[in-house]
Amino acid sequence: MPYALCFLLFMLGLYCAVVKKNMVKIVIGIMVMEYAVNLFLVMLGYRSGGTAPIIDKTQFDPATQQIAAGFLNTSVDPLPQALVLTAIVISLGSLALMISICVRTYEKYGTFDITQIRRLKG
Amino acid sequence: MKGMTIIVKTVSSWVKVLIVLFGIYIILFGHLTPGGGFAGGVILASSYVLLMLAFGREFVQKDLPLALDSKLDCLGAFFFALIAILGLVFSGVFFVNFLYQKYLPGQPLKLISAGTIPLSNIAIGLKVGASLFLVIFLLSTFRRDTSAGR
Amino acid sequence: MSIPLPLFIAVPLVIAFLLPLFGKKGKAAATVLANLATISLLVFAVVSIGRTEVYEVGKWSIPLGINLVLDGLSSLMLLAISVVSAAAMLFSARYMEQYTAKAKYLSLFLLMVAGMNGVALSGDIFNLFVFLEIASLASYALVGFGCEHEELEASFKYMVLGTIASIFILFAIALVYGNTGTLNMAYISKAIQNSGLNAGLKFALALFIVGFGLKAALVPFHAWLPDAHPSAPAPISAMLSGILIKTLGVYALARVVFNIFGVSVTIGWLLIVLGLLSMVAGAFLAIGQWDLKRLMAYSSISQVGYVILGVGLGATLIAEGADLAWASLAILAGLFHLVNHAVYKSLLFLTSGSVEMATGTRQLKDLGGLAERLPFTRTTCTVASASIVGIPPFSGFWSKLILVIAAVQAQFYWIAAVIVFVSLCTLIMYLKVQRYVFLGELPENLRQVKENKGSMLVAMVFLACLCVLMGLLVLVPGLKQAILDPAVQVLTDGLKYSADVMGM
């Protein structure tokens, strides 16, 4: 069920990116889609009642170099978290580039409305 | 735009130091606590963004010239790639954590541990901080130039 | 001597990181350095022909770490990427003098090359996504490089569709991870073989096809290409049409469909239909264009259709359990056409850049009679046109011939008919180009036009020679066995990929 809600968020973003005629709104739609995918990835690695995948002093025994069994059995999946960190940075990068293009286009055309930005045919 | 009132200026010049310190802390302890090079770098960038908002753009230009900023951006990325290539040089495989495995194992849960991971964090922090500040600065200056032109 | 595989990515990356440090004064040095990078990549790619290797980055055995896989298909792609990028880089040395910020341009160019090399070599699905994003972001910026009205508009359109495609791909990767618990392509493939395709994986496959189809500009998803490719500077158009859509679209799609999910009759027919649609629609739309580069861009859609058709035909034949020889013939035709198209379409775009630089326009109606004024451009353009149309003995002829033979042998006579028909349309297109650009009356304002010299000529002649010689790739058995056959083998082996990678 949480997956489905997350997918709903994704589809809302897709709707916004496809239907809206304003450049900033399109960017917003893309951002919403990115949030949804990131959330979905992290949700995949969640365990009910889990702990964060960070070992602190209480879970590590320096003498025996052993990690507490409780950590091994409850830690959530670190791999999707690493992926999401990468994905967040990528989305920030594409946001920066996209906004630059928007701002420059605004300077040229004086509008954010893509129905009026139409010099290219087809 | 000459910046905001004296109150904002005074407060932000104090807060800026704290933010920079916090950013450095997040970067340096990235391998032990939540955070890391990326988050820390963004925090560093936001300290300068705060200065820019409070004092105006010229002030920040004096503190951190744009040319220097873009050089830092390139160098940060270059250092990170260099860490990868040093792995190739020292251990024969790309991206080996050669420091941890060969030269400097360190103590678990201590600041100096994990070999190249803290170094990578520093390189990424440098790169991210410089580049994000650069893009925000460019976006805001660009707007002013065009509005002045009209 | 064997080149460590990460150098394919590390060399362009490091040089790209350093290039923006060169200011205005170091422009010449930056150009030389960037050219050295692409030429060394070409050398690496040639040296690596025939090598198969799995490289575990950071000494982490898979699936813990990321692996780079060099097999026949990857080395074919690397070869195509480095040939086109070396020529385009050489061409831009002089062509890009008309723009500012050349060092940044060179940096973005190399980043794009690094991204494509990363995609071609990656053995990890998420890593493939990351490098795909590098190449895509660099191309968005390069399309808008001129900062004119049309360029920004095209760049925004391209960027929106491209980003949506990337998000689809990321979502599909998440679904695959949720179903199989791994990201390594070989391990995913093995997990799918063990468990079969469930609804989640089918949905992921559909998302992959839409995502990569958007990147490859197959026909229902082609809206961005005719705007984006003409808007870019000519060498970048050559890179985009020549190789980017093939690496990010066709190669990645083939890898995912053949080696990870496994072919089925449905997927094969889907690819055939997409290919045929692209071929026919692209050709029809191209004939009506009056902008030189726009015409070539539509023709790219049509030509990518051939590649997808060949690959899809192969997939269908494999899935139906037909004779493997025919399937390999179809795939051979597709891949050979991919390489051919990379060479002649980039040459065509370079010649269009040469015409545009000499005359300042690319509207067919404003041009004419340039045959005497631009002799080298004219010759190279004719060679490339002859190749794309498929006149023997130029390269395009052989790949189309093989494709027709494969279609006839598989008893899809109507597909063979469509291929021949689209070739005729292509002939009309390029006759139109010849007629309006090089023949006819020279307009008054173009009397003073001079041929471009230096690096631009070298790049065009280099590619034109390749166009003539490419036929040897299938005619000389040794070359075919060394370059094309291993690539075909990778696709026909299909799911054996996972065993191959884990075994190495």
Place this chain on the structure above:
Amino acid sequence: MAISAVTFWRLLHGVCPEQCEELAMTERMVAITMAIFYVLLLFMIIAAITAIETKNLLSSVICVGAIGFGASLMFLFLRAPDIAITQIVVEVLGLIILIRATISRDLTFITGDKEFFGTVISVVIIFVIFLAGVKVFETLPDFGTAIFAEVPNAASKKYIAEGLQKTGAANIVSSVILDYRAYDTLGETTVLFTSIVGATVILRKKAKKQLEDPD
């Protein structure tokens, strides 16, 4: 009530010391967490709808910020403090970038009528894909049972068990992104570098110069 307050405090801290382990496994705690997830998800969906439909661009951007902070809280409860921190700081900068782009433009309000027919068709298509997609999630493991726990020899199991020993980093996420999958992170840094170079290129003042200019 008291229990939930304690739970909440512990949730906020992400890590759970041993003494709360038995508490953590109680169904009550799981139920509370699930309730929090639903509230946050609904909050994000409402914010998304507002962001999409409001006419004022600035409010729209601020609603996006609300989604981002909702996502950040969600990450915190999903035990991903690294991502939560990154999400918050990225959100702040992203908002600054977005607001810079939109604020004090001539046109902050969207005018013009919508194409009713096209909108309806898109809504229907997207709804159908949504219904198809919902079926798909039944093939995933149930929420709360991570996939890596079910797959034999999953890489993540080894990361958790051996990460500290093999890489020396106590933060397993850090050890994954900077050691096991450092190559991805190189790619990520490159993406950021590419986009910044691209942005400087797009925002430069003069793009073309006359060829006759003697450099």
